[in-house]
Amino acid sequence: MKQIFAFDTKTLTYVLGTDDDGRLFHLYWGKKIKHSDFSVDELNDANSNHSDLDGACQEYTVFGGKMYRNCAFKCTYFDGCRDALYTYKSHIESENELVITLQDKAYGTELVLHFVHYSDSDVITRYVEFCNNSADDVKVDKFMSCEVNLPGLEPYYIQNTNGSWGGEFQVKTEKLLAGYLVFDSRKGTSGHTNQPVFAAHHGATEKNGTVYYGALGYSGSFKVEAQCDFENRTRIMLGINDFDFSYTVKSGEKLVSPKVYLGCADGFAQMSNDMSKFAVAHILPQSFADKPLPVLYNSWEATGFDVNTENQLSLAKKAAEIGCELFVMDDGWFGERNDDRAGLGDWFVNAEKFPDGIDELIDGVNALGMDFGLWFEPEMVQRDSDLFRAHPDWIYHYPKRANSEMRHQLVLNLTKPEVEEYAFSAMDEMLKNHNIRYIKWDMNRPFSEIGAENLENGQELWLRHTEAVYRIADRLKEKYPYLQLEACSSGGGRADLGAMEHFDMVWTSDNTDPVDRLAIQYGFSQFYPVKCMRAWVTDWNSDKRPVPMDYRFNSSMQGSLSVGANLDRLSAEDLQKCKDNIAFYKKIRPLVQFGNLYRLKTADKNGYYATEYANGDGAILFVCGVGTALFAQRLHDVTLCGLDENAQYIYTLGGRKYTKSGAYLMNKGIVIDDWNPLSSVIVEFEKV
Numbered sequence: 145m146k147q148i149f150a151f152d153t154k155t156l157t158y159v160l161g162t163d164d165d166g167r168l169f170h171l172y173w174g175k176k177i178k179h180s181d182f183s184v185d186e187l188n189d190a191n192s193n194h195s196d197l198d199g200a201c202q203e204y205t206v207f208g209g210k211m212y213r214n215c216a217f218k219c220t221y222f223d224g225c226r227d228a229l230y231t232y233k234s235h236i237e238s239e240n241e242l243v244i245t246l247q248d249k250a251y252g253t254e255l256v257l258h259f260v261h262y263s264d265s266d267v268i269t270r271y272v273e274f275c276n277n278s279a280d281d282v283k284v285d286k287f288m289s290c291e292v293n294l295p296g297l298e299p300y301y302i303q304n305t306n307g308s309w310g311g312e313f314q315v316k317t318e319k320l321l322a323g324y325l326v327f328d329s330r331k332g333t334s335g336h337t338n339q340p341v342f343a344a345h346h347g348a349t350e351k352n353g354t355v356y357y358g359a360l361g362y363s364g365s366f367k368v369e370a371q372c373d374f375e376n377r378t379r380i381m382l383g384i385n386d387f388d389f390s391y392t393v394k395s396g397e398k399l400v401s402p403k404v405y406l407g408c409a410d411g412f413a414q415m416s417n418d419m420s421k422f423a424v425a426h427i428l429p430q431s432f433a434d435k436p437l438p439v440l441y442n443s444w445e446a447t448g449f450d451v452n453t454e455n456q457l458s459l460a461k462k463a464a465e466i467g468c469e470l471f472v473m474d475d476g477w478f479g480e481r482n483d484d485r486a487g488l489g490d491w492f493v494n495a496e497k498f499p500d501g502i503d504e505l506i507d508g509v510n511a512l513g514m515d516f517g518l519w520f521e522p523e524m525v526q527r528d529s530d531l532f533r534a535h536p537d538w539i540y541h542y543p544k545r546a547n548s549e550m551r552h553q554l555v556l557n558l559t560k561p562e563v564e565e566y567a568f569s570a571m572d573e574m575l576k577n578h579n580i581r582y583i584k585w586d587m588n589r590p591f592s593e594i595g596a597e598n599l600e601n602g603q604e605l606w607l608r609h610t611e612a613v614y615r616i617a618d619r620l621k622e623k624y625p626y627l628q629l630e631a632c633s634s635g636g637g638r639a640d641l642g643a644m645e646h647f648d649m650v651w652t653s654d655n656t657d658p659v660d661r662l663a664i665q666y667g668f669s670q671f672y673p674v675k676c677m678r679a680w681v682t683d684w685n686s687d688k689r690p691v692p693m694d695y696r697f698n699s700s701m702q703g704s705l706s707v708g709a710n711l712d713r714l715s716a717e718d719l720q721k722c723k724d725n726i727a728f729y730k731k732i733r734p735l736v737q738f739g740n741l742y743r744l745k746t747a748d749k750n751g752y753y754a755t756e757y758a759n760g761d762g763a764i765l766f767v768c769g770v771g772t773a774l775f776a777q778r779l780h781d782v783t784l785c786g787l788d789e790n791a792q793y794i795y796t797l798g799g800r801k802y803t804k805s806g807a808y809l810m811n812k813g814i815v816i817d818d819w820n821p822l823s824s825v826i827v828e829f830e831k832v
């Protein structure tokens with residue numbers, strides 16, 4: 145029986161339909177349209193080489209029958225049958241959710257497609273459940289979270305990133321004219337290179353042009369697969385990477401996909417702002433989602449592995465004086481951790497560095513009015529550690545293969561319940577016994593030799609490991625509701641919406657050069673809330689490319705401001721600059737962390753970045769130069785966004801006070817004089 149299913153979001157309509165055979169098709173996703181206008185067309189084989197289904201827009205394509213393009217789902221039944229056929233069984237519609245159940249009638253198994261939608265947002269949450277209602281095991285070979293059918297036959301530009309350690313989130317855009325375009329990770333984390341996201345458009349800009357976009361909430365090996373088919377239709381799937389993945393779903397059990405967040409916007413600014421607002425309201429751990437994040441000091445860049453009560457307290461005193469609210473002691477405090485060759489796994493306080501324990505430091509930090517945080521790397525172990533000596537079988541390994549090391553470390557097999565429990569209890573013990581209110585959870589190497597002898601189907605480890613990470617994070621947060629968690633993986637190697645569902649923020653990149661950071665932050669801000677983007681002011685590169693202290697702050701204030709410079713080496717003048725900038729940041733923090741973001745100018749086109757954050761009360765504009773192209777020039781036509789056309793705004797620029805209308809600022813814009821290499825300016829616009 146033919147049926148139409150439709151729902152509206154803030155400005156869009158999404159429509160699906162079944163044909164007489166119960167096959168589920170995608171009919172529409174775009175500007176609001178009356179649902180009753182839609183109907184399902186009959187399919188016909190185009191000719192003997194292109195089947196009806198091959199060109200059809202199915203909502204969730206399974207591998208089976210006359211299907212030759214890529215599928216979202218593939219499985220192997222107990223009898224060896226690898227042909228899936230899922231048709232309509234039932235549906236449930238509520239105010240915020242459409243749930244459609246498809247069934248393979250020959251085996252009784254079900255695919256349950258969830259569409260969660262909101263009247264105040266254009267972001268839709270999608271996920272799929274595979275329910276094994278049959279009497280036998282079923283091996284799921286591919287299980288994407290969604291398939292997106294993009295409208296029209298005009299080729300799309302597809303945006304993702306091509307980053308690396310120290311150069312994360314480098315935005316790249318390619319036009320997909322034919323075949324496949326794949327962005328993925330096979331590393332066990334989402335990694336530094338591609339992101340589990342896409343933006344598809346026909347030449348959109350920051351301010352306008354339709355952009356379809358999606359971001360997967362998953363921190364493991366992922367795949368984003370775009371295809372332009374023989375009829376020039378573009379489809380995109382996001383999900384767990386099917387490379388080396390399968391999952392045996394036992395009779396009576398179900399497999400749930402990671403969530404994917406999809407939207408459609410007018411321009412990239414709207415895309416980022418819609419995603420960011422949605423993430424704050426629905427994705428981030430809710431205990432801190434709507435609260436501004438503290439200005440933290442992290443000691444890694446200052447003291448490395450050489451931590452002790454004295455040097456940490458010395459830094460902490462200065463950190464408190466300049467206005468930091470949280471002090472995080474990074475690597476080096478545990479086990480025999482004097483360099484990166486030993487100690488991971490031994491999560492007890494190093495008695496030589498802290499002969500009287502760690503509480504003297506924590507109490508000292510608390511007495512200075514700051515909370516205390518600590519670094520862990522709970523998924524790892526090193527050969528030179530008590531943990532490895534006691535449990536050499538706790539790592540991923542194959543009996544006949546030597547384990548590869550990276551940074552001298554090995555990956556713990558978190559799919560073993562006892563290993564998951566150990567990782568949890570290591571942090572739990574420290575939290576139970578000390579006033580620790582923040583954990584930076586690091587993960588410094590990809591998986592290798594991925595043997596897990598405890599699993600009947602070893603290919604499940606990719607998903608099981610990631611789920612264990614999330615479970616541990618959730619348990620910690622449940623037991624210690626005041627605990628803030630930061631996800632880190634050698635910088636931004638695990639910065640995705642999956643991590644942000646369980647951790648309050650992420651470490652963006654180990655590269656803290658304030659100029660390099662602008663490109664990294666530009667890429668990060670496309671899909672992720674800048675609130676979650678930890679940004680330290682450090683001494684990185686200061687011997688090679690000295691950058692003025694104000695510039696360093698201007699760069700870091702565009703996210704969640706933090707400090708990592710060696711405060712013991714800063715001049716009194718620089719410490720005062722730190723203090724002034726931190727005080728200023730605290731004032732503008734709600735605007736930066738919760739305002740609308742507009743990337744007005746970028747270095748590739750203009751030689752500088754101009755980034756604006758606006759809310760109903762005004763705006764703040766950060767302008768930072770990159771390179772020497774603009775030596776002694778003026779920056780013309782810096783036009784703002786997101787202001788009230790009819791309101792007046794007061795601002796000071798170059799020592800002069802101005803009052804201009806929102807219409808003037810958004811259409812004529814401002815001119816910035818006296819521009820020099822590495823100039824940086826902040827302009828505050830206050831609504832009258």
Ligand code: GLA
Binds near residue numbers: 475586
């Ligand atoms: C990783 C992190 C850094 C720091 C070091 C400590 O590289 O990204 O911020 O914590 O580990 O070893």
